[in-house]
Amino acid sequence: MVPYPGEPDDANDGAPLDPAQSAALIAEQRARWAAATGVDARLLFGVWGGACLLGFGAEYSVATDPPLLGWPGWVAGVVFAGLLATAMVINIVHIAVRTAGVRGVSANAGAMYGWAWFGSFAGIGALSFGLARAGASPDVTKLVMTTAPLLIVGALNMAGAAIWQDRTQFALGAWILIVTTIGAIVGAPHMLAVLSLAGGGGLLVGALADAIRVRRAVAWASDAPGRAAV
Amino acid sequence: MAASPSEPLNPLIHTQARLRIMTTLTALPEGDRLAFGRLQALLDATPGNLSTHLRKLENAGYVAVTKGHLGRVPTTHIEATRAGRRAFEDYTEQLRALLTPPTGVAGPTKEKP
Numbered sequence: 053m054v055p056y057p058g059e060p061d062d063a064n065d066g067a068p069l070d071p072a073q074s075a076a077l078i079a080e081q082r083a084r085w086a087a088a089t090g091v092d093a094r095l096l097f098g099v100w101g102g103a104c105l106l107g108f109g110a111e112y113s114v115a116t117d118p119p120l121l122g123w124p125g126w127v128a129g130v131v132f133a134g135l136l137a138t139a140m141v142i143n144i145v146h147i148a149v150r151t152a153g154v155r156g157v158s159a160n161a162g163a164m165y166g167w168a169w170f171g172s173f174a175g176i177g178a179l180s181f182g183l184a185r186a187g188a189s190p191d192v193t194k195l196v197m198t199t200a201p202l203l204i205v206g207a208l209n210m211a212g213a214a215i216w217q218d219r220t221q222f223a224l225g226a227w228i229l230i231v232t233t234i235g236a237i238v239g240a241p242h243m244l245a246v247l248s249l250a251g252g253g254g255l256l257v258g259a260l261a262d263a264i265r266v267r268r269a270v271a272w273a274s275d276a277p278g279r280a281a282v
Numbered sequence: 283m284a285a286s287p288s289e290p291l292n293p294l295i296h297t298q299a300r301l302r303i304m305t306t307l308t309a310l311p312e313g314d315r316l317a318f319g320r321l322q323a324l325l326d327a328t329p330g331n332l333s334t335h336l337r338k339l340e341n342a343g344y345v346a347v348t349k350g351h352l353g354r355v356p357t358t359h360i361e362a363t364r365a366g367r368r369a370f371e372d373y374t375e376q377l378r379a380l381l382t383p384p385t386g387v388a389g390p391t392k393e394k395p
Contacts, residue, residue, distance in 0.1 A: 069297070074296065084324060156315045157311065158311050
């Protein structure tokens, strides 16, 4: 009886393995796969947390009467836009690098998900145009244009979590949604403080929590080599 | 096929190179393919060596190779088939049986002081 098809033979096969070596090899390769392709929650939470904390903080610093800081409003606006744009670029590049070379079912889902982001933010751009044409006051425009994009960010992250079965991403989306809802009720100008401290600060706490989780997982796996494999 | 410690480990998987290939490909969700270049980078393998092992796994029905084009550049994507995933699962199950003492005490690496 030949239990397995094909013909395992030649010199390419290398030295024979024992079961413990096999288990260690599987653990090592799985760790390598996870490190190379997994989305790093520490990075994304950290980047978005920092951008929200400082960006909304900058906006808040000139929104109160009298302003907390003496710098011109347009500088605060540039700082805010620059920080959020940087976070978005880092986010997109990170995902693109991690998922490079993968095709098929989940890659198609990822492409559709990407289009959902693109389409909804194009819609936000149109909304700002529509508000201006409808004669919305600066206060109304500011309220809508601050909260609407964040509601989309929250909702799309929760939807992404449903696609990839990722609780971390669900927590990220849910937190953004909750903080934005509170901010919308609080209203300008203090909603900016809520978004900065609770939104940005909360994401930074999330980054820290994930860093601790990763460190514990690494310690657990290296405590007994091969344990994580089988 | 049920895993049993008394049977030999599947020789098609039980080599350094092919074990690492199957570990990597089964880490992808079912239905996803990986580009040859990315697989090569994740394994530190030479193209020739990787091709040899992939052909062996393909002949056994454990992996499927899809050739295509991206513009004018030929591309190769590899995925673990259902049979391949099954064989890898049997292999790891058998390993677990081999590494767990029959007395049922906690794993071989943990010792109580």
